[in-house]
Amino acid sequence: MQSNIIGLHHVTAMSGHPQRNVDFYHGILGLRLVKVSVNQDDPDTYHLFYGDGKGSPGSAMTFFPWMNMRAGYVGARQVGVTAFSVPKTAIPFWQQRLETAGFHPSLEERFGEPTLMFADPDGILLEIVGAADDPRQAWADGPVPQEFGIHGFHHVELWTKDPEPTGDFLSQVFRTAIASHSGDRTRHIFGAGAPGQIVDLVQLSDRPNGLMGVGTVHHVAFRTPMPEDELIVREAVEAGGLRPTEVIDRFWFKSVYFREPGGVLFELATDTPGFDVDEHAEKLGEKLILPPWLEARRSLLEKSLVHFELPNGVSFPI
Numbered sequence: 001m002q003s004n005i006i007g008l009h010h011v012t013a014m015s016g017h018p019q020r021n022v023d024f025y026h027g028i029l030g031l032r033l034v035k036v037s038v039n040q041d042d043p044d045t046y047h048l049f050y051g052d053g054k055g056s057p058g059s060a061m062t063f064f065p066w067m068n069m070r071a072g073y074v075g076a077r078q079v080g081v082t083a084f085s086v087p088k089t090a091i092p093f094w095q096q097r098l099e100t101a102g103f104h105p106s107l108e109e110r111f112g113e114p115t116l117m118f119a120d121p122d123g124i125l126l127e128i129v130g131a132a133d134d135p136r137q138a139w140a141d142g143p144v145p146q147e148f149g150i151h152g153f154h155h156v157e158l159w160t161k162d163p164e165p166t167g168d169f170l171s172q173v174f175r176t177a178i179a180s181h182s183g184d185r186t187r188h189i190f191g192a193g194a195p196g197q198i199v200d201l202v203q204l205s206d207r208p209n210g211l212m213g214v215g216t217v218h219h220v221a222f223r224t225p226m227p228e229d230e231l232i233v234r235e236a237v238e239a240g241g242l243r244p245t246e247v248i249d250r251f252w253f254k255s256v257y258f259r260e261p262g263g264v265l266f267e268l269a270t271d272t273p274g275f276d277v278d279e280h281a282e283k284l285g286e287k288l289i290l291p292p293w294l295e296a297r298r299s300l301l302e303k304s305l306v307h308f309e310l311p312n313g314v315s316f317p318i
Ligand code: ZN
Pocket: 010, 012, 219, 221, 267
């Protein structure tokens, strides 16, 4: 059955200080900071977007650095793990790189792919999966050699005590197929199930529910490439008894939000117009970008946002 969703679009999490966030996701993981903006619902907080060289859908990891927020707890009813895809041959490189940087990954083989598991400096659970076949390209000009670099997402894990309602929702409304099952993990896929088209539903019977806060994922967004795809899926979500928002213009994409039956906040997001709608593709992420309706508040926002900088000397908020 054809789905109007073609995979993961972005994952948004809550972090502490933006400098620590940039030092890790850009400096260690080698992702490009492709957009520096503000949280459109709380504009005194940044919204940082990382990705491949273009910030392609399926590679975008984004953060709200909420420095005064409590620490969260990663548990059921959340995205428990966000996994990135690298070439299989790059796993020894990453094991060494993470070890040297003071992160101590454990290595496991899952569905035939080597997987490094670790946590970021705020406690967000991450994995780097050595994928056999991922035609996407890593950023060519970053701190990690392109041959080893992150191509984008591999999968996300949805953590739940009761997998049935979420599993039914994924199959019936998102029209995923079940590709494999192992222990407490059921792998749902969009399309061919390539890296970036995978959602693992993981049953954790004894784990308490998660608590939103620093170190947890806020939501996961799925790719509905064109606005008409988004409307079709939105209608299916509503027909399935859930309560999606209206389409919200996020400027770089159009979004619809709702909570899936297992409690995780889901978003639908279009591929267009994309991050280069307001910045030249070569200059992405070099200045604070505000959506047009917040430009009038720019000088006030520049006073309230905290300072951070990139290794090339580019600094924010100005
Ligand atoms: Zn989002």
